[in-house]
Amino acid sequence: MNTASPSPPRLLPVWAGLLLAALSGVLTACSFIPVDWSGCVWIGFLPLLTALWYGPRRQGRKGALAYALYGWLFGVAYYGISFWWVNEVSTLGYIPLMIFYGGLFPGVWALVMGVFFRPDAQPLPDARQTGTDRRAAWKAWAMADMLPSAAAALGGAALWVCLEWVRGWLIPGFGWNNLGVALYGNPLAQWAEYTGVTTLAFIPVVFSIWLWRVCRRAGTMVVHEGRRTVPWDFFSLVSVLLVMFVVGVLWTARYSPQSGTATGNGKWTVPVMTVQLNLSQKEKWDAANRGAVYRALLDTTEQGLLDLQARTLEEAARNGTEASLDLPSWVIWPESSFPISTFYRDSTGELFPEQDNVNFLSAEEDYVQAIRNNLGNFILLTGTDDIYLSDEGRVARAYNCLTVFEGDYSTARPHAKAMLVPFGEYIPMRETFPFLEKAFEASAGTAMGLNYTPGASTEPVPVPIRPGSSVTVGVIPLVCFEDVVGGWVRRFVRQEPQLMVNVTNDGWFNRSSANEQHWRNAAFRCIELRRSMVRAANTGVSVALAPNGAVIADLRDSSGSPFTRGVMNATLPVGCTEITLYAMLGDWAVLACFLLFAALLLRRMNKGKRNAGPVKDGVYRRGATPR
Incomplete structure (x- = not known):
């Protein structure tokens, strides 16, 4: 041997x-x-x-x-x-x-x-x-x-x-x-x-x-x-x-999109349509493009509804059945969809008159309301930037919001984003260390602008399951990257039909992997809380997710890229009212x-120290004896 x-x-x-x-x-x-x-x-x-x-x-x-x-x-x-x-x-x-x-x-x-x-x-x-x-x-x-x-x-x-x-x-x-x-x-x-x-x-x-x-x-x-x-x-x-x-x-x-648990045995579903313009940051914030942005929101929404009707009729004709059109109850536009902020008086909370955004959602003007009248009523959920001015005209507060509009601008129900992005929505210690702002401007190539104010509410926003219905679904409102912070999102969970709605603008990251990574990280909120999620993005990825995290629908072009203009239609189950251990x-x-x-x-x-003797660090030695 x-x-x-x-x-x-x-x-x-x-x-x-x-x-x-x-x-x-x-x-x-x-x-x-x-x-x-x-x-x-x-x-x-x-x-x-x-x-x-x-x-x-x-x-x-x-x-x-x-x-x-x-x-x-x-x-x-x-x-x-x-x-x-x-x-x-x-x-x-x-x-x-x-x-x-x-x-x-x-x-x-x-x-x-x-x-x-x-x-x-x-x-x-x-x-x-x-x-x-x-x-x-x-x-x-x-x-x-x-x-x-x-x-x-x-x-x-x-x-x-x-x-x-x-x-x-x-x-x-x-x-x-x-x-x-x-x-x-x-x-x-x-x-x-x-x-x-x-x-x-x-x-x-x-x-x-x-x-x-x-x-x-x-x-x-x-x-x-x-x-x-x-x-x-x-x-x-x-x-x-x-x-x-x-x-x-x-x-x-158990939590698949068609399961009885997810849909409440088929009784609790919400048809939605998200709109994605795929605008670069330069296009989005260029003052000269304001009219074009408004027009694009209207045209893309209108075309999406028309295409949905056409597909329904074609499918009915092909199958020899009667057409059954399930129009979207909610139309969702991305974060900061409007090309300009909306201004309020800080002392009273009243809207300043004759603003572009107010006119855009006016009941009298031939804009959003015209689409509702011609193609079917819907509730609009969109990102807005809301700024409150003092009586002297100075900025008192500014919020990045997800806002619900059942009608014109007077029906606005905003929810302010709480988890703000440092050096994106505010500069930490901006006044104490001015060089931070200068460094940001040198790197980003643009001025920071004002600091946003964080919201604090963790109350879901009740939204009618269909326009005019007294039955509501609790919207868990999430703006930008809030949908990747599980410890924050769980605070909104209630034992009721709920749907997570995320509006985001990932255009800051251009055509990078950040956009795909974002929805993948967000999908775990569905699993953690057993709630469905719909994400409306400016540059992708617009996606609908089931309570098991699976993709119900997403918006991509023929090559599979999410960087495209268009709409995504999906029917989301909201029947799961369980409260998970994580929630x-x-x-x-x-x-x-x-x-x-x-x-x-x-x-x-x-x-303490062990294994002293003829064997050191696991090395075999001649004549070593077991201990």
């Missing part, structure tokens, strides 16, 4: 660790749009873990710094690729955001995993043993590795979830492209109803860490023993995930992850 031991692994060069960390970041970024290889989320961490855990432990502050550096580079690559579209708004903002914020949290994660959760240096069985004793010794060695593997996987996954939550909490909306979002379309995503999308990240992270540990265990046994034992711990994890997958399949069917308790699972991580970290710290 050969008792010689192989050469111990050398310390991984820092440059090799950096390459592995960058590879991990690239793989993880590929899990998201525009690449959208969701399978990468299950293996994305493996190169980074190899950088952290291969070979002898790095010692002292330099070692800890190396681990943090690996995580930092992973984060810069991961978020730098995923959020490349930030360049479309501000390269000056993109660079520090990625360097300081994108790499910060993965850096912390890698530091903790490298210092506290690296594999224990378990002594290997004595190579001089033979027969049954040798097999029993290796089996015992493998069994002894299972509990530390579970602890490392659970602790690492819990820590990642906590750091992702902090990332989205410090800058609301920057929780965008959490690892859980990569599970969209996978039945496992349906568990967001209980935990929220942030905690869904636990699933791929725990899988990746456990897989790495099992591969290390199997590789060690194959190298030294020529065989391996069955990894019962990993099989148990896979079995749990399989059960979760099957349950997710059942939930996907009730929010990110309770993040707290559970924090407690789990804290317990496992304390356990590791209290054990």
Whole structure:
């Protein structure tokens, strides 16, 4: 029997660790749009873990710094690729955001995993043993590795979830492209109803860490023993995930667009039509285009209704049936659809007379009301910019709103956006640090304008299910990126028929992946809250989503691009009135992850140094005896 031991692994060069960390970041970024290889989320961490855990432990502050550096580079690559579209708004903002914020949290994660959760240096069985004793010794060695593997996987996954939550909490909306979002379309995503999308990240992270540990265990046994034992711990994890997958399949069917749960047994549906003009920011805000923008809103809406009628008649003729036209009850225009703000008197709340927007929605003028009279009545939901002026004519308040119009402008019911975009809708500490405004103008190429005022209401807006009906649906009003902040949206949930309506203008990001990523992140609000959503976008993606997150309809051209002008028609189910666990308790699972991580970290710290002796860092030595 050969008792010689192989050469111990050398310390991984820092440059090799950096390459592995960058590879991990690239793989993880590929899990998201525009690449959208969701399978990468299950293996994305493996190169980074190899950088952290291969070979002898790095010692002292330099070692800890190396681990943090690996995580930092992973984060810069991961978020730098995923959020490349930030360049479309501000390269000056993109660079520090990625360097300081994108790499910060993965850096912390890698530091903790490298210092506290690296594999224990378990002594290997004595190579001089033979027969049954040798097999029993290796089996015992493998069994002894299972509990530390579970602890490392659970602790690492819990820590990642906590750091992702902090990332989205410090800058609301920057929780965008959490690892859980990569599970969209996978039945496992349906568990967001209980935990929220942030905690869904636990699933791929725990899988990746456990897989790495099992591969290390199997590789060690194959190298030294020529065989391996069955990894019962990993099989148990896979079995749990399989059960979760099957349950997710059942939930996907339960909350599908045509299900009795979603439609209230067919009684609760709302036909809607969204209008998308696909205007660039320059076109949208050019004062010379105001008349053209109004005209485009009217013409696109009118043509959409005419096309719907024509398609209905053609289908009836083709099938030999009687035409049954389900006109849209609600017509939805995007965020800031009007090319100018609407002005109110701050002291009284009254509209100033003779404004373009007021005339546009006048009952007497031949504009929106004419379409209602000729083609069918509808309720208009649209984005508006509302500005309140003092008696001296100065701006007192300004709001970015989603506004409901059942008739002319006197029927306006605005809901002000609460989650404002820094350096998009306001400049933080603008008066204290004027250079921030100058930096924004230099980067964006345009002046910031006024700071918006955040709204505060979390009351749904009751909207008649059909024009003139006394039966209402509670609209959860969401403007711009509010639909990606689950902790905010859940506050609107009531035990009644509801529909999430998002109006957005993603034109700031031009034809980048931000537009597709936006709706993908927003889809998890449907799963978390079991409410349907309709999104009306200026530049795409206009989409209707079911309570299971599935696409009911979206607006795309013949090539599949969402950057097109037109309308989207969809009938949305609003019959689900359940209150989910996430709606009730929010990110309770993040707290559970924090407690789990804290317990496992304390356990590791209290054990102290282990495995002193002839076997060091898992390296097989001649004559080593099991302990």
